[in-house]
Amino acid sequence: MKREELRKILDEIDTLIFLAEKGEKERKIFAWYMFVWGVYTTLNMSLMLFLPTIAKSIPLSSWFHTLFFAFFFSSLPFAGWKNSSLWFVVYIASLLSFYFNNLILTVAIIIVGISFVSYFVYGRGHGEGSNRISTVSYIGIVWGIMFGAFWWNIALHYRTLNDMFFNLWITYVFGIGILLSGVIFRRYFLLGLFILFILPILAKFGKTYLFVGYDISALIMALLGLTMYMKDDERT
């Protein structure tokens, strides 16, 4: 057998291994992502309930300051610390406008920065074949676009927005994201339905009830993510 023929066979085998492992690897990335973002939301929602000053006020806002740590930890196991550290470049860039209390500029920097770093971390950081868009990537991108668009709307119109409308609107976006994630892990579909139809009922009793429901949903999101991640771990 010639060396060229052997190389051809080796390439075929590599392609098959890649195909076989791709689905599992992506599910694992997704499960970890759901876990980290579930923890981020649970933590900040708890702060909204117990220490609202830290959660909401500028420049303290924990939602803002922990955002980039969530991005960092969500990509760390798969993209490595070098690629993942790029999230902090966006953090530093957005910090300036954040402290000047310029919400529109901050959100614009965050959206552009996150899109740019996402390409490096998720598009290039995983090596061969990762540039191909899969179902998992599509869902991740839709999550990002929905929240990006939400914050863009808020940045432009927050002065005229009613507080409860804001809370219900973010709940709706969160619920759609979770519902979409049900394509990968079916249990998220049920959680999405709960968020979309039960949380608005809780909101009827007051903001605190809505926040508690949101917080519990985020905790379930994190726990389901962790369960899926561990389960995948046993398999591979």
Place this chain on the structure above:
Amino acid sequence: MMRELDPLLHNRTRLGILTLLLKNGRMDFKSLRDELGLTDGNLATHLRVLENEGIVKYEKTFIGRKPITYYELTKKGKKRFINYLKNLRDFLRELEIDL
């Protein structure tokens, strides 16, 4: 060092079945038979071996009144196939060095 290749999978027809199922996710009996150019009996024999080992699973359904059987790889089967491919790759790489 010579690596051991899974003897159950190290068979031209079974490798063909596994490769097709891996690439397509799920295939019916007729498509598998036609793609591999096998007889019904031959394909059924190999599929039974793979089923008994928990490498593939099947689902019987109907399209109109016509029964149809779909086959797909199990998680265990996928893992075993990946291991086989990795061993084969290592074996061929050793061979490449010797060439």
